[in-house]
Amino acid sequence: MVMIQSLLIANRGEIARRIIHTAKRLGIRTIAVHSDVDADMPFVREADAAVCIGTAAAIDSYLRQDRLLEAARATGAAAIHPGYGFLSENAEFAEAVVAAGLVWVGAPPAAIRAMGLKDAAKERMIAAGVPVTPGYLGADQSPERLQSEADAIGYPVLIKAVAGGGGKGMRKVDAAADFAEMLESCKREAAASFGNTQVLIEKYILSPRHIEVQVFGDTHGGAVHLFERDCSLQRRHQKVIEEAPAPGMDAATRAAVCDAAVRAARAVDYVGAGTIEFIADGSEGLRADRIWFMEMNTRLQVEHPVTEAITGQDLVEWQLRVASGEPLPKRQEELSITGWAMEARLYAENPSTGFLPSTGPLDRLRFPGDVRIDSGVEEGGAVTPWYDPMIAKLIVHGASRREAAAKLAAAARGTQVWPVRTNAAFLARAAAHPDFVAGHVDTGFIERHADALIPSAEPSPAVLAAAAGAILPVSTGDPWTSLRGFRANAAPSPRIEVEVAGKPYLVTDAPGTGVVVADGVLFLDGEAWPFGPRRADHVAGGGDGDGAILSPMPGRVIAVLVTAGQAVSKGERMLVLEAMKMEQALLAPFDGIVADLKVAEGAQVPEGTLLVRIDRGES
Structure with missing residues (x-):
């Protein structure tokens, strides 16, 4: 060949x-x-x-x-x-x-079509002897039939658009009384996103884990798996941290699930790289009889590096060799698992503001050693609002799961990005959380531990101390030139006014340690804080309280729903911003009058831009 x-x-x-x-x-x-x-x-x-x-x-x-x-x-x-x-x-x-x-x-067009619609794909899997989630896949899409099937399955159930993906066209229904409303909502979103309103009904798994198996096929009839990955740590159905192998997966369960994945690939004469995704009920640990086919991704996955790390194989090379007509580079018996790998997705987003996107120049982009970094950008470049917000993938490999988790947490803590905001601190906290380290993971992990994972919008005492230490001049012993307080017969104590992230603070404990200081920015545990001496002219910035509506993220104004002079009610939508596939509606903070409208539809605005000002009017 x-x-x-x-x-x-x-x-x-x-x-x-x-x-x-x-x-x-x-x-x-x-x-x-x-x-x-x-x-x-x-x-x-x-x-x-x-x-x-x-x-x-x-x-x-x-x-x-x-x-x-x-x-x-x-x-x-x-x-x-x-x-x-x-x-x-x-x-x-x-x-x-x-x-x-x-x-x-890539995958053969016939295989892409066969696995593209969830209902048809599940029917193929049933025929191939692959276990599927209990549910309804029928052609009768009447609301009455769908409701009766959901009632028979038992709540909670999941309504899923057959053409859906990325969390769209999906609704959880907890009770029969809510089904009709949720069905209509699901169908509306499916029509808008995919042009197809057909849905299927599945039993909702109460302790779900997302297990997927990497498969490969060639043009000579060969098909193998490269073991499983666990992608259960998700936020809004988007993967955040992936690992291989799956925690708690014993040899017998692994063999059953991976063999089922190969049967699934063979059922559509698959060629190239693909992933068979399963949903597992993890309430009693991983068991073969509680792991069901969910869908197939007929492409290489974002998380493929963790499979490369535990198998020692280059999956892109496999793709190119198979596409060139060569047989698979390895037989099944030649593949094995070595160690543990984890991958975290570093996104341009700000967790402390609801994970709003962040764009702009990358004046600083640094990563620690002993970690594989797959990134599309570099220091001196920029994150634009046009594409996916992922800055990089942090991939680590260790001899054990605990070692891999520790390496991942350290990699996230040591990441330095400025002025674009990232989820590095969030990732560090997730990888170091005791439940994660113990392997207690499911798709509800992030929501369940959100308070512990999302960093505060306020700087920590360590950051404030480091800011004070960075601006504190070297003491000369002269109380008139030192910033330290002076009292007769008393040890000097720091009392320093600093400004961190635009806010003034009085610091009485300096200096801090463990903080990287570079070009007026402090980096600690994956977070970045601009700092300096407090300005004499500092005033608090405008916000909801004074009616000034500022852009919470850089983006494009896609809708202006008010006009100057218009009366608005508290909670009324005024503008809609879009960045990186995310829309954010801006609401009136109180009843009032639109006194000043600063932007028009189509405008690109940076974070913090004054968009509109509301006056309370006469009391």
Whole structure:
């Protein structure tokens, strides 16, 4: 077999860099495609060639099939790798690539279609002897039939859009009286997001764990698994920390689940990298009779590095070899698990403000040693509001789960990012939480421990002490030039006024230790705090109390729902911001009059921008 000689990567950022790294090692020429705002990104520079395919919005660039194919023709690419996200699970694009005489480094279009709709996929799995969650998959979609099926299954149940994904088109129903309302809500969201209102009903698992199995198939009829991952730590159905293997998975259960995953792959004649996702009832530990098929991801997963770490295999290399017509690099009996791996997703978001997105320049981006970093950005670059907010993946490997957890917590604590805000401190707290370290994980972990995991918006005493210590001049013994207080016959004690994150503080305990100070910013345990001496002209910033509505995040104004002079009621929606696929409605803080409207629809605004001011009017 002849290895692919040139590869166009129909993706961006971290996964594009990841693919380029392996392709170059194999001697494959790489071609990047990019939007105009991504022209200076690392993946563009690292590729052997690059083509601009459109403007910032993904629909005008990375989702333009015609431009991707034209770029492949213009650069002489022999194959296209879709990465994950964007068009990676688009059967029509896969067919267009093959029709153009190119190699598609992904799942066969027929397999993508077979696993694309949850109801049809479950029917195939039942036929293949793969256990599925108890539920209703029928064609009768009348509200009456769906309600009766839910009643028969027993509450709580989960309503899921058959074309859904990413947590959309999904509703938990706790009681029969709530079913009709939740069904309508689910269908509305499914129609808006996927253009398909069909749903299925599943038994809701009370102590759910998300277990997935990495599978691989080749064109010679071979199929293997590379063991399981546990992706139970999620927030709003989005994965936060993943690990391999799964805690509490014994050999017999592992064999049953992984064998079922291989049967699932064979049922659709699968080729390439794929993931079979299972939902497990972890209330009594992991048991083979309480683990059920949920869906299949017909692509490489974001969390594939933890599988690479425990198996010693390069999964992108496997993809390229299989796409070139080679048999699988390893037989099942040649694969084994060594140690424990964990991955955390470092996002540009601020946990203390409800995980709102954060964008802007990356004046500082530093990571500690002894950790694998897969990142699409670099220091001196920027996080834009146009794409996924993931800055990097922090991947660690240890001899045991406890060692891996300790390494992950240390990696998150040692991460330094500024001025973009991140969830590093949140990740550090999660990885060090006693329940996580003990392996007591399920999909409700983050919600259950939110108070302990989400950092305070106020600086800790250690941060304040470090700020004071950083601005405290070296004592000369002269009370008139020292910032230390002076009393006759008394030891000097610090009394320093500092400003941290824009607020004034009086500090009487300095200096602090364990804090990194760089360019007017303190870094401690994954958090970043700008600081300096207190300004004489400091005044408190505007906020809800005085009617000044500031942008809580950098983003684009997608809706202006009020006009100047309009009367508004407390809680009324006034504007809607959008950044990184997240919408945030801004509400009137009290009854009043729109006195000053500062923005128009379509405006890009940085965090802290005054958007509108409300006057209380006459009392």
